[in-house]
Amino acid sequence: xxxxxxxxxxxxxxxxxxxxxxxxxxxxxxxxxxxxxxxxxxxxxxxxxxxxxxxxxxxxxxxxxxxxxxxxxxxxxxxxxxxxxxxxxxxxxxxxxxxxxxxxxxxxxxxxxxxxxxxxxxxxxxxxxxxxxxxxxxxxxxxxxxxxxxxxxxxxxxxxxxxxxxxxxxxxxxxxxxxxxxxxxxxxxxxxxxxxxxxxxxxxxxxxxxxxx
Numbered sequence: 034x035x036x037x038x039x040x041x042x043x044x045x046x047x048x049x050x051x052x053x054x055x056x057x058x059x060x061x062x063x064x065x066x067x068x069x070x071x072x073x074x075x076x077x078x079x080x081x082x083x084x085x086x087x088x089x090x091x092x093x094x095x096x097x098x099x100x101x102x103x104x105x106x107x108x109x110x111x112x113x114x115x116x117x118x119x120x121x122x123x124x125x126x127x128x129x130x131x132x133x134x135x136x137x138x139x140x141x142x143x144x145x146x147x148x149x150x151x152x153x154x155x156x157x158x159x160x161x162x163x164x165x166x167x168x169x170x171x172x173x174x175x176x177x178x179x180x181x182x183x184x185x186x187x188x189x190x191x192x193x194x195x196x197x198x199x200x201x202x203x204x205x206x207x208x209x210x211x212x213x214x215x216x217x218x219x220x221x222x223x224x225x226x227x228x229x230x231x232x233x234x235x236x237x238x239x240x241x242x243x244x245x246x
Contacts, residue, residue, distance in 0.1 A: 034225055041083075042229035046237075048085045049074070049230070055092065061101045069105050076109040076204075080116060081211055087112060090129060097137050107136070107190055109204070110197035114156035116207035128152030139186045141179045156203055159196050160189065 053066035061069075073087050087108050095104035111132060115125035131145040149157060150172060161171035164184060178184040197203035 041226040113203035118155040
């Protein structure tokens, strides 16, 4: 198990070290960048989600919005919303792509909204309810409100983050929804990857000191 985790550990180690550098090149300061990757790491701990995947999404959103902290929170909220709604990894990628496109333009379209309904339907119900929409038409009513500008996409995004972080929100429900045996095995493997990453980090630090002697 440890041997099979080496490739993943190297990827994780590279992500932890390269993400802050990349974000600094884009224009974010070093401390904010380091805090961002640590927040991402903490946010996916215990979930069948790789750090590399959320780091890439965060980078895309941060480049669009110029807000790294907001990009981190949006990425984690989306990941939680997909998992809490029972989406598969493939469905989550599909929904994520549509969401990022809508975030980039600040507008919704029928195709993208339908994709969100298919991939994070339960989360959409909660967001709709939080905006005061209820009943069988709640999701469609929310879509209409976004379409005609009564609710901006930024407001929708902020509400998604709020519902993810609250007690009993998407973050808590994502962990409950991914509690099966297959997910437990994935989480176990991810935990081993984290441990091997720490070993690689320790070895690298020792070798770095040796090189400079």
